[in-house]
Amino acid sequence: xxxxxxxxxxxxxxxxxxxxxxxxxxxxxxxxxxxxxxxxxxxxxxxxxxxxxxxxxxxxxxxxxxxxxxxxxxxxxxxxxxxxxxxxxxxxxxxxx
Numbered sequence: 001x002x003x004x005x006x007x008x009x010x011x012x013x014x015x016x017x018x019x020x021x022x023x024x025x026x027x028x029x030x031x032x033x034x035x036x037x038x039x040x041x042x043x044x045x046x047x048x049x050x051x052x053x054x055x056x057x058x059x060x061x062x063x064x065x066x067x068x069x070x071x072x073x074x075x076x077x078x079x080x081x082x083x084x085x086x087x088x089x090x091x092x093x094x095x096x097x
Contacts, residue, residue, distance in 0.1 A: 008066075011038070011074070035081075039074045046071035 049067040052058040 008070070011077070035078060039071075039078050042067075042071040042074045 046064075046067040049058070049064045053061065053064045058064075
């Protein structure tokens with residue numbers, strides 16, 4: 001039994017010129033929560049695919065591998081963004097007034 005390969009959905013980044021990003025109260029928090037929710041969703045999908053493979057519900061190892069790689073890449077992207085934000089914060093804190 002074969003299944004067609006579905007398209008990989010791109011990661012959608014918020015538009016910096018939109019009102020939601022620059023609206024002030026909670027805008028950064030909303031973007032951050034959305035990004036973390038996306039990463040968590042991908043990790044849940046990967047865990048679900050692995051569980052289905054191990055229980056025999058799905059016989060396709062490539063779907064498990066793809067789900068795992070998508071989750072890993074999303075996590076690594078989030079980690080690198082966090083590292084850059086922390087680095088920028090540290091640089092700002094080193095500035096003298």
